Amino acid sequence: MxxxxxxxxxxxxxxxxxxxxxxxxxxxxxxxxxxxxxxxxIVNKTSLEVREFADITSGSEPxxxxxxxxxxxxxxxxxxxxxxxxxxx
Numbered sequence: 258m259x260x261x262x263x264x265x266x267x268x269x270x271x272x273x274x275x276x277x278x279x280x281x282x283x284x285x286x287x288x289x290x291x292x293x294x295x296x297x298x299i300v301n302k303t304s305l306e307v308r309e310f311a312d313i314t315s316g317s318e319p320x321x322x323x324x325x326x327x328x329x330x331x332x333x334x335x336x337x338x339x340x341x342x343x344x345x346x
Contacts, residue, residue, distance in 0.1 A: 276338035280331030289332055290320035298345045299334075310334070 281287055291299075296307055303310075310333045311322035325333045334342045 274338045276331060276335055279335045279338075279340065280326060280329070286330075288314075288317075289324035289326075290314065290317055291322040291324060292319060293321050295346055296322050299342055302342065302345045 278287070279289070291311055296311060299305070299310065300307060307322065309325075311324050314320065314323040317323075327333060327335075332340070334340060340346075
């Protein structure tokens with residue numbers, strides 16, 4: 258499967274589908290923070306309730322939620338190192 262990404266201007270990396278930016282690594286615990294607009298889009302597209310994929314967070318405003326991770330410490334929506342919600346983030 259080929260995934261095509263449209264990168265914002267000035268992004269300093271190219272996705273090679275490794276999944277490193279979407280979960281914890283041996284030397285870094287990643288926090289995947291979500292804006293309210295992202296949460297609404299995800300809920301509308303997936304029909305999931307927020308509590309199924311994210312926890313409320315504080316101290317990181319304007320981010321209001323943090324993405325839950327799977328047992329292997331990857332983003333809830335990462336499947337086979339491919340973001341299943343990339344187009345709606």
